[in-house]
Amino acid sequence: MLERKRKLQILSDSAQFDLCDYSADEKQRNVNLPGIYYSSMKGCKVPLFKVLLSNKCYNDCKYCLNCSKREFTRIELEPDELSKVFMDYYEKRYVKGLFLSSATIDDVDNTMEKLVEVVRILRHDKGYDGYIHLKILPGTSKELIKRAMELSNRVSINIETATADGLSALSSTKDYKIDIIRRMKWIKKIHDKNPDLTPSGQSTQFIVGAVEETDQEILKRISWLYDKLNIKRTYFSSFQALDGTPLEDKPEPDPRRSIRLYQADALVKSYNFKLSEFEFNEGFLDLEMDPKYVAALKSDLFPLNINTATYDELIRVPGIGPISAKRIISKRRKSRINSLDELKGMGVWVKRAGKFLYIDGYQSNLDNFQ
Numbered sequence: 001m002l003e004r005k006r007k008l009q010i011l012s013d014s015a016q017f018d019l020c021d022y023s024a025d026e027k028q029r030n031v032n033l034p035g036i037y038y039s040s041m042k043g044c045k046v047p048l049f050k051v052l053l054s055n056k057c058y059n060d061c062k063y064c065l066n067c068s069k070r071e072f073t074r075i076e077l078e079p080d081e082l083s084k085v086f087m088d089y090y091e092k093r094y095v096k097g098l099f100l101s102s103a104t105i106d107d108v109d110n111t112m113e114k115l116v117e118v119v120r121i122l123r124h125d126k127g128y129d130g131y132i133h134l135k136i137l138p139g140t141s142k143e144l145i146k147r148a149m150e151l152s153n154r155v156s157i158n159i160e161t162a163t164a165d166g167l168s169a170l171s172s173t174k175d176y177k178i179d180i181i182r183r184m185k186w187i188k189k190i191h192d193k194n195p196d197l198t199p200s201g202q203s204t205q206f207i208v209g210a211v212e213e214t215d216q217e218i219l220k221r222i223s224w225l226y227d228k229l230n231i232k233r234t235y236f237s238s239f240q241a242l243d244g245t246p247l248e249d250k251p252e253p254d255p256r257r258s259i260r261l262y263q264a265d266a267l268v269k270s271y272n273f274k275l276s277e278f279e280f281n282e283g284f285l286d287l288e289m290d291p292k293y294v295a296a297l298k299s300d301l302f303p304l305n306i307n308t309a310t311y312d313e314l315i316r317v318p319g320i321g322p323i324s325a326k327r328i329i330s331k332r333r334k335s336r337i338n339s340l341d342e343l344k345g346m347g348v349w350v351k352r353a354g355k356f357l358y359i360d361g362y363q364s365n366l367d368n369f370q
């Protein structure tokens with residue numbers, strides 16, 4: 001019989017591939033207490049208890065630590081036991097929220113019932129009213145999804161791949177359109193009907209490099225997810241060739257690929273970039289330069305007059321983000337912008353932006369700008 005701390009260590013190690021932060025969680029983990037990871041929330045790092053209910057899985061996702069084909073210690077915590085550990089961490093102020101997931105133990109709904117029971121105990125029996133991010137297992141029934149949403153701040157289903165063919169190449173037990181996309185649509189419908197449920201909406205996660213999909217295919221899917229399903233956040237987990245999995249010999253992707261995808265994702269989500277604005281080389285983003293800079297180098301839009309450019313044009317300039325673009329527009333309502341120094345004071349990365357701008361007929365030459 002494994003002692004609880006050891007069980008928690010195994011289950012929190014298994015949870016590390018479910019991301020709740022842009023940066024590498026692993027480095028920020030508190031090694032003395034299993035399951036504590038840091039997430040970014042409104043610009044702050046917040047400690048969360050991130051754990052799986054179980055690592056027993058009947059699915060056979062070829063890249064996954066918990067793949068049914070892999071041999072290792074399989075364990076499961078009872079909902080009561082898990083909720084007790086969480087409350088202990090919470091009351092001692094080690095964590096400020098819960099990120100709960102599980103492998104699919106036997107039957108999808110049986111496992112999901114147990115996850116929902118953990119959250120029900122916390123909300124109803126223990127009176128916990130803090131943050132809960134609950135994973136919805138692919139294939140979960142609509143009734144259970146609704147119950148999960150009634151109890152959680154955020155829910156998510158990992159989409160894993162950009163296409164149905166991609167998922168079929170990785171798993172023989174999960175159906176992309178039925179088990180994942182259909183469930184994501186249900187979440188949106190339930191949320192649209194009652195926005196008080198899961199106030200933080202739904203997020204999702206891709207595994208990058210486990211299957212031969214291009215960045216272009218991934219970004220096409222992401223654009224669709226934001227547009228049609230109102231996804232709040234997308235995470236990218238870089239494929240790792242784990243020992244004992246069917247993909248243990250597959251080469252891992254360049255770690256910069258996920259970084260470029262995060263940057264492109266931000267452009268789609270917050271800068272309203274269209275897929276046609278990105279530059280791809282045989283479907284892949286440039287690994288050396290960020291996608292906004294690459295797109296700007298190829299665009300006919302530049303150079304822009306800083307005193308007449310619209311908001312949408314300004315945020316396409318490398319070195320200008322939404323905040324500095326708003327400051328520029330606000331400043332222009334009062335007076336013209338006459339120098340690069342003024343832009344620097346508004347948060348513009350002038351060395352980067354300069355070659356894409358001109359000030360009333362004068363194209364800035366920033367080679368000597370400090």
Ligand code: SF4
Nearest residue numbers: 057059061064067103
């Ligand atoms: S469903 Fe697939 S990805 Fe999820 S734990 Fe099981 S094997 Fe891993």
